[in-house]
Amino acid sequence: MLVQLNFKVLISTDVFNMRPSTCVLPIVPLFHACSWGIAYSAPLAGAKIVFPGPRYDPEALTDLMTAESVNYCAGVPSVFIPLVQYWRDHGNKPPSLAMAVMGGTAPPPSLCAALEEDFGIEFRHAWGMTEMSPLGTVNTLMPEHRALPLEQRRIFQTKQGRPPFGVEVRIVDDDGNRLPHDGIVFGELQVRGPWVIQSYFKDDESRLTEDGWFPTGDVATIDSQCYIHITDRSKDLIKSGGEWISSIDVENTAMGHDVQLPLRSKRQLQLALGRHVFLNSSPIGQVPLPPHPVHRVHDALGVLLGRVGIVVKPVIPWGQMRVGLPQHGHEPLF
Numbered sequence: 084m085l086v087q088l089n090f091k092v093l094i095s096t097d098v099f100n101m102r103p104s105t106c107v108l109p110i111v112p113l114f115h116a117c118s119w120g121i122a123y124s125a126p127l128a129g130a131k132i133v134f135p136g137p138r139y140d141p142e143a144l145t146d147l148m149t150a151e152s153v154n155y156c157a158g159v160p161s162v163f164i165p166l167v168q169y170w171r172d173h174g175n176k177p178p179s180l181a182m183a184v185m186g187g188t189a190p191p192p193s194l195c196a197a198l199e200e201d202f203g204i205e206f207r208h209a210w211g212m213t214e215m216s217p218l219g220t221v222n223t224l225m226p227e228h229r230a231l232p233l234e235q236r237r238i239f240q241t242k243q244g245r246p247p248f249g250v251e252v253r254i255v256d257d258d259g260n261r262l263p264h265d266g267i268v269f270g271e272l273q274v275r276g277p278w279v280i281q282s283y284f285k286d287d288e289s290r291l292t293e294d295g296w297f298p299t300g301d302v303a304t305i306d307s308q309c310y311i312h313i314t315d316r317s318k319d320l321i322k323s324g325g326e327w328i329s330s331i332d333v334e335n336t337a338m339g340h341d342v343q344l345p346l347r348s349k350r351q352l353q354l355a356l357g358r359h360v361f362l363n364s365s366p367i368g369q370v371p372l373p374p375h376p377v378h379r380v381h382d383a384l385g386v387l388l389g390r391v392g393i394v395v396k397p398v399i400p401w402g403q404m405r406v407g408l409p410q411h412g413h414e415p416l417f
Contacts, residue, residue: 089216089278092247093124097223099155099184101128106151106179108133110144110158116217119157119186119209130155141169148177156180157209159187160194167197176202184209184221189313192237210243210313214290214297216278220244220252220311242312243303250276253296254305266306269314272299 094101099121101107107125109118109132117123125132133151135144144166148156163185170176183198186209198204211217222244228236246252254262254270262270273296280297282289291297303313 089218089249090120090124090127092249093120093218094128094130095247098218098221098247099124099157100182101125101130101155103129105130105155106133106153107131108135108144108148108151108153108156110135110139110156110162116211116213119184119211120217121157141166145169145173145175145177148180149175152179153177154179154181155184156182157184157186160185160190161188163190163194163198167194167202170202180204182207186210189241189243192234192241195237195240196233206240208240208243210311212299214280214299215250215274215276216280218247219250219274219299220246222310225308239310242310244311245309246274246311249278250274252305252309252311254303259292264305264307264309266304266310266312269302269304272301272303272311272313273297274299 093099101124105125105128107121107130109121111118111121113122121132131151133147133153135147138144139162144162147153163183181203182205184207185194190206190208195206195208198206208222209218209220211219220243222240222242224236224240228239231239252272252274254264254268254272256262256270262268273292275291275296281291301313303311305311
């Protein structure tokens with residue numbers, strides 16, 4: 084009964100907004116939190132559900148959306164980024180597509196802007212866990228949020244949103260003390276509710292705190308309207324100069340910049356985008372680097388990382404900058 088109530092919540096207007104006229108394409112594997120619950124909630128709403136099959140490339144997904152008149156889809160940012168670029172290059176955005184729900188990781192504001200401004204697709208950011216069966220929050224804008232200046236609204240949309248009926252959230256410090264919901268102070272995100280797990284399969288040990296909350300392992304802020312903003316996984320925070328820095332903020336800043344990146348090879352680009360750049364063994368971020376001359380590397384890094392409060396100092400020659408690979412040693416960028 085609780086599971087049915089959970090999926091009933093998923094199809095409500097302020098969550099996934101499903102109805103019999105909806106045709107939904109979950110670009111999410113069934114093994115990933117049951118396609119975020121869509122595999123169950125769509126039939127409950129009487130909606131048509133379309134699965135992508137083995138091909139997740141932009142051309143195949145676009146053709147499928149067009150052929151099946153998909154008006155709703157869900158997936159991670161890494162799926163939508165090449166989709167948006169494909170639609171720009173070919174001018175063939177599926178005409179019926181009206182809403183995209185994104186989760187898995189925080190999308191860059193530039194992606195939110197592209198979907199809504201360039202293609203007229205409503206964007207909603209959601210967050211959840213398998214342990215929550217699976218939805219935790221969804222970012223549906225209130226009228227006051229829609230009235231914000233465009234740039235502020237785009238930043239607000241990267242928040243994970245508010246919990247629906249049945250889910251409670253809080254943040255605590257290292258000692259388990261409850262922290263204020265002021266949108267500034269961050270702490271470990273904890274959740275509770277009737278469909279949040281107590282223990283794992285074949286494991287009798289309770290995973291809850293003494294007062295019944297489930298620790299998510301995420302670090303977040305919560306504002307006065309209960310919108311959460313996950314700043315990082317606790318294990319992914321970067322410590323530099325005694326300060327904690329969100330790797331998500333660094334990555335989103337890097338993804339949103341407009342420097343062209345004609346690096347020598349695809350391998351270099353993957354390294355620059357996907358791994359921490361190290362200076363004197365201190366991780367300073369995940370940023371794609373501009374081309375030579377090398378002084379432009381310092382300039383670009385300084386601008387990008389300065390936006391998230393990191394001061395870049397050239398403690399080693401820029402030509403010797405290397406990308407740290409945990410299992411594969413170090414590989415030079417230039």
